[in-house]
Every structure is written in structure tokens, then in C-alpha cells.
Amino acid sequence: MDIERSPLATPFPEMPAIEGVVLRVARAQYKEWDRCDLTFIELCDGTAVAGVFTQSACSSTEVEMGREQVKAGSARALIVNAGNSNAFTGYRGREAVEQIMAQVSDGLQCEPREVFVSSTGVIGVPLPKDKAREGVASALTAPECSWEDVANTIATTDTFAKGATASAMIGETRVEISAVIKGSGMIAPDMATMLGYIFTDASVTPGFLQEVLQAANGKTFSCITVDSDTSTSDTVLAFATGKAGNTLLTSFDDTGADAFAAAIADVCRQLAQLVVRDGEGAQKFIEIAVTGADSDASAHKVGLAIANSPLVKTAIAGEDANWGRIVMAVGKAGEPADRDTLSIGFGGHWAARDGQPVAGYDEAPVTEHLKGQNITVEVDLGIGSGRSTVWTCDLTHGYISINADYRS
């Protein structure tokens, strides 16, 4: 099936090289396709690592192992296989991952646990060991490549390459962050979603890097949803090579720590929104801002109930200011809400205030707003000061076409 490039796609940004990070891609031919599908990223000695992973009870071997590997805090390599998720493949899947870790650690003279492996694609087919072996062998000696090459090589059903960058000043030292991500379906927030990789030359302890990543995740990856379906393989890893030469960051008390955390969060937000922009069948990018909730956590749940509602998503696809469906979604969220203090708006125009349609409501500017590509929905619960923003896309015929025909 030929899937068209998302109308919400953005150009791949200019991204700085990160000292201590070397990019290579190769062909393992996990599927019969004419493209690179194995990514090998070499990291210098002393690279700190942090990660967040899917909360799925059926997570892949790669996720199970990665969760353990992160605890040791150091990384020397990342391998990403595209076209086969290796999930639900039992001991045969695990053997394939261990083989890759052994092969790469031999090549780099490092510990196997310093080699991180991710896989994405079809579930239930063990990663073929022979293809992995040949792919890794050719990747170890492949020429260096660009960030965009990496973004394309980790992709599966993605319709455009996704990258983000930011920088921060730590004292007098400028540190750079470059990051790539893949994902467009089976996207729902549960700690982490999709495969995302963040690289920085900052000097930071693994423990603090983990703290920064988790905080950013809660406000970014955990705030997006395409289809409410959580993947078995979701992974976001952050690698810090320390080559920038800044004073080592160990906690939020250190000079520059806030700036660094803000830059990481900025990159995570960019990546998360790029995934929504490539949501399967997406024609509109939707931001849902919930205010006046009992707590921030409650606002978050209400926001996701709206973002995951098929009736809300199809109404927006149809450019219909059907705020009754938003009332419905608020009502089903299972969170504190009072029908008689609830207000709902689109694009800054209130349609309903305090439990009733706005007197003399003029639908024209709202309809105009809904015809655009970037939609905002405002929901004020009117009972507290909790707030949260989530991002999603509309639900269209494209989603059905992609998922009723494609075997993921």
C-alpha cells in the first residue's frame, strides 16, 4: 500500500552533530524492501544513559532488557531494527537480541550491557538471527551518515523523517541536543511511547539524566495519543556523551540544570508533536487545553478522554463544532466534573459556558477555525486550578485504510 506523506508534515530540521556520537546505517533486509533498516550509533566511552519504556504487560524482550540496562547508567552503542518488533517471540527473540549485543560489544570492546537494542515492526515473528548478524557486520564498517538518514532508517509506517534540536547554556558552556523519533500508529501515552532517541554532549550523571527525562516525558510523550493503543515496544532513550566539557550536572541544584532540563523538555515536546503530525490518517493537529480541574492529574485524564474519543476525533475531521461530544467525553472520564460549571470553546471562542450553550452563540468563527490544520479545544471544568494540555490528531478514513489493510 502506498501511504501519502502526512499533510501535517514539517521539513527535517538542521541538526548539529553531537561530539562523541557516530551515526551509521545498513541493510539487514528484515523485510523485502529497498532501504536501510538497521541503525548503529556508536557512543564514546563515558556516555551516560537514561530511558523511559512502555508500561505494557506484554512488552518486548528489547524493552525488558533495556529497562535493566539503563540502571547501570552507561552506554556505548544503540542498534535499532526496523521492520520486525521481535515482540511476543519468546526465547528465540531473546537469543537474537543477545546475539546482537555480543556482536557489537566484540566490535567495540565494551560490555554487552552497554549495547542498547530496539526493534519496531511486526509482532510475533522472531528477529531472524542470520539477517541481524550480517546487518550488524555491515553496519560496524559502514560510512558515517546524517541525522536524517537515521530518522529514515528507524521509520516503519512513518510518512516523514522526524528530528528535533535544542541547546542550553550550562554556566559558560553551550551544550547541544539532537534527537530523532519514529511512530505514527499504536500511539498512546503510558510513560513513554514510540522509539525516540535523544543525544547530547552535556556532561550529566545517569541519575540526573533519568530525572530530567522522566520529568520531560510526563509533559510531552505522556500527553499525546493517536489511537489510544499502547505499543509493546515504546522506548525513549537519552544519551549524554559529556564531550561539551561543562561542569558535571548531578541535580537540579547545579547551575544550568534548569536550562538543560528545559532544553530536553523542549526537544521531547517537538518529538512528541511530530509523532502526532504523522498520526495515521491525520489531517488535523489538535491541541486540547484543560483548565479549572480538580488537579493537574485530573485535567490530564480529562484531556486524554477527549483526545481518545472517536466521536470527538471524527467530529473534528468533519470540521463540525460538535461540542456535545466534548461534554460526553468529559462526562465519561471518571474525573471530578460539574455539568453546571463546564465551559467549552474552539480556537478561543466559547461555545458553551457554565453548563449551557452561550447566548447568541455565533458558530461562524468557530467553523472557520475548524477548517484549518491546527485546531485548539479549550475546556474549563470550573471547579479547581488543575490544568493540562494534550495533543492528538483527527480520526479519518485514512486511519481505517491504513489499518484495515496493513499488517503491522
Next chain:
Amino acid sequence: MDIERSPLATPFPEMPAIEGVVLRVARAQYKEWDRCDLTFIELCDGTAVAGVFTQSACSSTEVEMGREQVKAGSARALIVNAGNSNAFTGYRGREAVEQIMAQVSDGLQCEPREVFVSSTGVIGVPLPKDKAREGVASALTAPECSWEDVANTIATTDTFAKGATASAMIGETRVEISAVIKGSGMIAPDMATMLGYIFTDASVTPGFLQEVLQAANGKTFSCITVDSDTSTSDTVLAFATGKAGNTLLTSFDDTGADAFAAAIADVCRQLAQLVVRDGEGAQKFIEIAVTGADSDASAHKVGLAIANSPLVKTAIAGEDANWGRIVMAVGKAGEPADRDTLSIGFGGHWAARDGQPVAGYDEAPVTEHLKGQNITVEVDLGIGSGRSTVWTCDLTHGYISINADYRS
């Protein structure tokens, strides 16, 4: 928009009259359409009533009032308005309901609280009081009509009329049950879903009728989902006229109580499955049987996670035995599960056993099964003895067409 009759539709059954129940319909013209849209059902003196309602935090006035009215236990009339749900309409909506209750109780010389009112249709538009007044006036004197007339008059986006019947022996006395329901979208289980009305000539106390209805609800209406969206107006009411002359049922200890409860549950299951068969855009009826769970409640949640997964529903729409998506849905359910004891089958054929694809798995009979209209999915978690069955439909282009164009 012209919506075609569901391919899963079944013929309207022969349904017995219930002594003490008189059916009438009229035109209130809540929308500009050429059909009856106001139902008036008169119930004899001494009719017991029970009800289950939506758990939505934004429920309609009708639901709020009905929940209170049921506590008094007696009913003399039911009014159902189609075309306007009167939800999210503040004090103006409440005034309209109170007007209807006063007008009907005047006509029948009963208490206003014995008049039950339901409304279904667009959210956020107060029910027009003048149309309601004229509609009720003409309904009070309308000729008697059939169950099928009632089923058609309470319908909105439904594509076929839905009724169910059963009988039970209480001692030597045969009691009859006739019931109608409407619903096809905004269907998700949360205590009660849709508008459903059950009538019986059995003699039963309101308290025991409530107990029987709640038990049936847990195994039927709470086990269906079309689109995971819970309505603001969901209501199922049961009315018992007592005209059959059986010994009054007061608890499960009474002779015939089990048979009566089984018949009520049977009718509820029929009604619930009819709603799924009219699920918006549905092409396939799907039964998901979960076994081997930690508990029945846990099995129920896993079943619903599968039934609500857009990726599972689109795979079945595409007749694709994509059991990897079932693994994903089990994993995201948030319930105890062990990837390595999980087994998945379709139509009685195992595709995966104990966390791995079945050796020599032959997809041909599974693919044949998926080409049919009635699909079964078997999931054995392999960790306990909890079990649950849920029902849903597939997710097709029809759902998108209906909901991106229609203002509900």
C-alpha cells in the same frame, strides 16, 4: 445522510403484549422529519420499576431525575423523546422535563414522580416546551400501537428496530417479558448504556426487580462497546405490572426467582447484542472470550481493552488475523498478564500459545473464519480462572462517514 440498514440486522421478533402496558406514539416534530418521535407508554396502577443509568459526570436532567424516581419504586408512565437528548441544557432543560411530568400525571391522575422521561438525540439544545406539550397532548389520546412502532419511535441513528422477548415460570404461573432498545453510537459500558425498556407482567417488588436488573446489566449491557464513548443519557428501565398473578417475588429465595432473573438476563443479552449489531458502520459482530485471568473483573477489563482497540477493530474489518494487535491490547489493559502464558485464537483455532506463535500455524481456517459476519476471539491469559465475554463490532469506513458528517 442516508444510512444503510446494518448488514448484521435481525428481523423484529414476535413480541407478546404485556397486561397492564398500553403503547402509544405521536409526533412532536423535535426534528424536521416525517416520523413519530414521542413515545407514551401507560402502565397500570401498582407497576414496580427499577433502573440503571449512565455513570457520566455530565448526565442529562432525565437521568438525574430518573435515578431519584426509581428509588420510590412505582411507575405509571414512560415518555421517550427522540431527536433531542436535552442534555447539557441547564434549567431550561429541567423545566421541559417537569412540564412533561406534570402534563402526563394530570392526564393519568398519578404522581408526577411516577412519570419517567427519557430523551435521546442532539446534546446542548433545550427540549422545546411547546413541541413537547403538543406532542404529549396528542400522545395521550393516540390509538394503541405495536412494539415495533415503539422501537421505531425511540430510535435515532439506529438502522433497524430492536426488540427482545422471553418468558419464565414462577411456580405454576407463566410470566412474559417484552423489551425494546435503541442505540448504535456513543456506546460504551458504564453500568448502563443506551435507552432500553423492559416490560413484564410479573409481580415483583421494586427492590428485587432492581437487584435482578443490576445483575443482568453486569453480564450484558456492561459487556458491550461500539466506540468506547459513554453517553450522557444511557438508561435501562424495567417495569413489572404484576398482572400475571404470580406469587410476589421479593428475593432470590422465592420459588421462580432464579427463572425470572434468568429470563430478564436473557432479554438484556438479546438487547445488548442488538445494539452491537447496529453499531455505527459495523460489518462484523465480534465476541471476545477471555479466560485464565486473575479474576472475572480482570478478564472483563482485558476483554474491553481488546474490544475498544481501534487497531484490533480495524484488523478484523480487514479480515486480517493480526493477533499481534491482540497482544498489544492485552498488554495495555493494565491488568495482571504474563506474556509467556498468553494464548490467542480466532474461531476456535489457536494462533499463539504460551507467548509464542503456534508451531506450523495454518492461517487458512482462521482467514476463512474472519471472512464471516460472526467473529469469535479467544484469549487465555493462563494465570488464573477468571473469565468474561464481551461483544463489539468492527471499525470501518462507515463509522467515519457517519460520525464525520452527522451532528448527533
